[in-house]
Amino acid sequence: MEISCKDPVILNQWHPVSSLDVLTMDTVENTILLESKISFQLNSKEEVTAWLSLDDEKTLLPTRISYGFIWVSLGNPPKDLFLFPEFSESDRQNVATGVFGVNVSAGRTVENFLDMGHFPYVHSGILGEEPHTEVKEYDVEISEERDEVLATSCKFYQPQAAVNSNEGMDVDYIYRVPHINCALLYKTSPVDDARLDVIIIFVQPMGEEWVRAHTGMCLIDDESTAEQIRQFQQTIFGQDKPILENQYPKQLPLDSRIETPIRADKSAIAYRRWLSQKGLQYGVIPSAI
């Protein structure tokens, strides 16, 4: 059975294909991963099997269930997936907030998730508001030990930062990119300012310019219903989607001569460099050198 994607860097990753909450036991589901049609099934013992849909022999693909999602690989994936300890904290509400099909590369989707500068323009009145447009200095590192991009001390002005407040204030953010197509955002909880809510985006590359973005939240808030949390995320992503689909080129440029970064894009610059170092070819315009 031929797989058209030939880039080992992307083939050997774990890829999210579905959140658990939308699956019916023992029903075969079909999706696309790296241009290959794949099928998968969850049984009543919470075991998952997956195979290439057009493979008559149904050779099983590596699978795992982690953080509320089913993950599949078309190559030889690492033994472990990145760490996300907050997912298992007992007082948190884990909500899968929906999957969004977007006509753009996975890299562009992750980069948009890391970007604060667009809040006042794309998420006006929710995550930002003019004229509070400044992206203050923040820190970025590529952690070799954990093999992830980490942006800390990020601050951005948010109107109505807390439910009970009419005034805007700076909100603190931490961003983690522990997987080439997955990112986590940590943000002060409006309920308990000593703890952090987590917002996740796990991107499933269907093709080089076509993805499904799986989103979720891991919140301390026990007042909002899952429905309200989903509604919020649908609004935010609905605002991002038309921007993402109007980016040209659709693939993420790792070649620095295509776009113009500014200091606010430090995390994106680090992300692109990290992808370059990994030798990723799929869904990116590789560096000219």
Added chain:
Amino acid sequence: MLNDLKKIWHPIASSAEVQKRHVFHAQLLGREYAVWRADDGNVNVWENRCLHRGVRLTIGINEGTELRCQYHGWRYANRTAGCTYIPAHPADAPARTICNNTYPVKEAMGMVWSGEEAFAEPVHFKNFEKYTVLRPIPINGNFNIIREMLSAKYRLLGHTTRDEVNGVLKVILKNGEVILFFVQPQDSNLSVLRGVVNQKYSDSERVLFLRAQNRILQSLRNDIEVLSKKRQIDPMIVQIAQVSSELSKMPQKKDIGRQAVLRVQVAEKKKTAKDIVSIKLVSLRDQLPTFQPGAHIDLHLQNGLIRQYSLVNGPGETNFYNIGVKLDALSTGGSEYLHKDIREGDVLACSVPRNNFPLRRDSLKTIFVAGGIGLTPLLSMAQSLDVMNLNYEFHYFVQNEDHIAFSSILKKLKKTPLVHQGLSPKLTKKKLNEILLYHNNSMNLYVCGPGPMLETTRQVAAELDWPDNSVHFEYFKNSNVIDDSSSFKIELARSALSLKVQSGQSVLEVLRANGLDLPSSCEQGACGTCKVSVVDGAIDHQDVYLNESEKLKGNVMMTCVSRALSKRLILDI
């Protein structure tokens, strides 16, 4: 063949399609263009991609003078396509060189023309002083097929056709009227058929004529699309236009030296107030570079003097530079020369605009305090806040009514300027106390005026606890007497050089003498252009550009006048 097609002019839109405040999406030879008309009538043809993160500019906002990107609010000026504001960094002036890719543009015969590498003039067709533009017909077909079938179709109907240069088809109708047809190749299998007839009709005739042509062209389109389905050609490959290497990484490149790279002509000189003339300068050759509010130019006068003048221009006014010149009673030859000797039509040299007085646009309220001719940079700033609908107060201190300059621009401001006339120094101070009394963290103050008034304003602001970094000022000149008696060593951290500055020499002069070309402008410690970072050593600040807290920090200096208190300075160059 593709290269030949790139070199000729193609119609890419009807003039009527490029409506006020609209951004039109055009395509030519595979490349997408954002076509937009500014309120002054100028049509811009830019690559359809913001250079920051690639978002299509056709989903951006045409604000009449600037185009705003939808993603991060970057603003690009009419004509130059230069970036004038990056909201994520409100305290910085964007590098003048951040510029979207622009393409040649002409408007003629009711159509907008462009070409990726078009040069010279578009072909001129005689007897088209009067014309009517046909409805553009988009066709799923290759431009060569369309040309052939178009000619055959009109001949079949008994008209005469003739091939003209650059693939233009001329159709001479039986009644003698002439239609020119142009096939705009959008991509290999996608074209727009555009036509124009050399006749202007009455309304009813026009409808009849257009309907008749439309019927012919619609049936032609059906025939072409049937045929083209069988003859699909590979899509064109578009090279992504590159950004310059210095833009692909930060920090940005700086202008070098005190150079006058532009040749400008005095297009208009008129008195705007007592002892103040307004001078409009236009380019002799190329497009003038982008400016930002607060920017100044160095004007190199024919008598050898170099003087700095702030631009008064509003956003998008990119086809001239407007300055105001006050006749200085103690003129050493600069203002006197501009007042008495310069005439309309004279040619001068000037530098590109530099902005060391950038305007933050993230304040909830901005207070402008202008004194006399210090009005000029603040007027440019207020016009910029107007297009963004941001709140401000504009205070203008003058001797009397005769001294009010640029009143036509002042009248157009959305917030009526508050003019304070004939106040004594004591009353000026009292008024400033009233103006600056209330402030909060999201307010900024911009002051420009004569030295004593500026000092008073800064003093009042400090007494009222305005934070230093919210008070922005620009001096016309440094009236301090420069003490250049010290001698000391400078070490250049990045160039690994050790140099000696003798008494009577400036750091800037020593750097230049050793082949390090630093940008500079006023060379008297007022404008901030020659600023460098200092890694170590105690600085003897003699400029009027830095504020007190910046001076105390001791990590930057003006190399034209400031010196060392310690035996050596380590500079970050």
